[in-house]
Amino acid sequence: MPDGSMWEWRWESAWPAILACSAVTYLIRIGGYWLMGRVPVGPRMSRALDALPGAIFVAATLPIAVKAGPPGLAAAAAAGLTMLATKRDWAAIFLGLAAGAATRAAGF
Amino acid sequence: MNETTTIAEPIGPTLAGMALGARMAAPFAPGLIVFALANGALSAQTGLSFAETFGMSGVMFAGGAQAMATQMWPHGAWSLSTTLTMIGVVAAVNSRMFLMGASLRPWLSQAPASLIYPNLALLTDLNWSIGVSHRANGGSDIGVVLGAGLLSWIVWTPICMLGWALTGLVTDPRRYALDLMMVVVFSAMSINVFKRARSASPFVVSGAAALAASWLIGGFWFIVIGAVAGAGWAALRGGDA
Numbered sequence: 001m002p003d004g005s006m007w008e009w010r011w012e013s014a015w016p017a018i019l020a021c022s023a024v025t026y027l028i029r030i031g032g033y034w035l036m037g038r039v040p041v042g043p044r045m046s047r048a049l050d051a052l053p054g055a056i057f058v059a060a061t062l063p064i065a066v067k068a069g070p071p072g073l074a075a076a077a078a079a080g081l082t083m084l085a086t087k088r089d090w091a092a093i094f095l096g097l098a099a100g101a102a103t104r105a106a107g108f
Numbered sequence: 109m110n111e112t113t114t115i116a117e118p119i120g121p122t123l124a125g126m127a128l129g130a131r132m133a134a135p136f137a138p139g140l141i142v143f144a145l146a147n148g149a150l151s152a153q154t155g156l157s158f159a160e161t162f163g164m165s166g167v168m169f170a171g172g173a174q175a176m177a178t179q180m181w182p183h184g185a186w187s188l189s190t191t192l193t194m195i196g197v198v199a200a201v202n203s204r205m206f207l208m209g210a211s212l213r214p215w216l217s218q219a220p221a222s223l224i225y226p227n228l229a230l231l232t233d234l235n236w237s238i239g240v241s242h243r244a245n246g247g248s249d250i251g252v253v254l255g256a257g258l259l260s261w262i263v264w265t266p267i268c269m270l271g272w273a274l275t276g277l278v279t280d281p282r283r284y285a286l287d288l289m290m291v292v293v294f295s296a297m298s299i300n301v302f303k304r305a306r307s308a309s310p311f312v313v314s315g316a317a318a319l320a321a322s323w324l325i326g327g328f329w330f331i332v333i334g335a336v337a338g339a340g341w342a343a344l345r346g347g348d349a
Contacts (some may be wrong), residue, residue, distance in 0.1 A: 018164060019163070032211075051338055053298075056204060057297075059315065059334025063321075079292045099285075100285030
């Protein structure tokens with residue numbers, strides 16, 4: 001690059017950023033799926049893939065719920081227990097959000 | 109793995125499967141609507157145009173990343189560094205989708221690639237979790253993933269635009285516990301997956317690693333770090349992990 005000036009570029013349109021963010025997001029969406037078709041899936045990889053959905057659920061939910069404090073833990077517990085007891089996801093979502101909002105409204 | 113699971117459904121995607129996926133996603137619509145209103149309002153307050161808001165909502169179609177990107181929108185001109193920083197944050201927030209896609213491979217690869225790659229454009233927390241829950245119940249129609257994805261796009265995108273137009277309708281998503289949306293959706297949809305799991309130890313490893321990563325590193329990488337640790341544990345442990 002002549003005199004390293006590309007860091008000095010300025011432009012008005014947001015579209016380069018919007019399109020780049022969209023493209024990167026799509027590549028991430030297909031990337032893991034594509035990669036798993038390129039690597040040999042033996043017994044170990046098969047066990048990893050089998051455990052992956054549950055591991056994603058836990059890794060995504062636990063830190064956010066803990067960081068949010070009582071409202072986060074109440075929301076997670078209400079949603080999980082309702083699903084376990086009733087198998088109705090609409091009830092689990094409703095009671096989960098209600099438990100979170102109520103705990104927060106109560107000042108926790 | 110699934111020796112005992114009886115799979116009566118076709119692979120699809122069938123219309124019946126898409127309708128089932130849409131029906132399974134419907135309970136999430138009210139939460140999605142309020143989140144979309146808040147996201148649209150944030151876009152308008154930040155100064156995004158109608159078309160730019162559509163680009164972020166309907167083309168990128170990733171609510172959490174959209175909210176983060178909007179908050180770092182430049183006030184003046186764009187530069188290479190603001191653009192690259194935004195791309196980096198979007199990639200970090202969306203990095204979990206990489207693993208979600210990987211986890212769908214054994215199931216979705218039974219359908220032609222020309223069908224799957226376009227459908228993955230609609231991959232979100234919602235249709236992924238509905239799909240893996242359905243799969244854990246013995247279902248196999250990939251129309252469920254597609255139908256749930258289509259419904260969430262059809263609800264999400266226009267309501268974001270409505271929120272942009274009606275700025276200020278929902279300004280405090282925390283009041284409705286919408287910042288806990290992913291926690292609630294994942295807690296509910298994980299139940300079927302956990303019921304089917306053969307061993308709890310990968311999930312303990314995943315949770316411990318994710319908690320440690322969120323404390324030590326912060327940011328958004330804790331999901332990927334925890335999930336990879338849990339799946340890696342299952343691979344290395346051998347036996348029936």
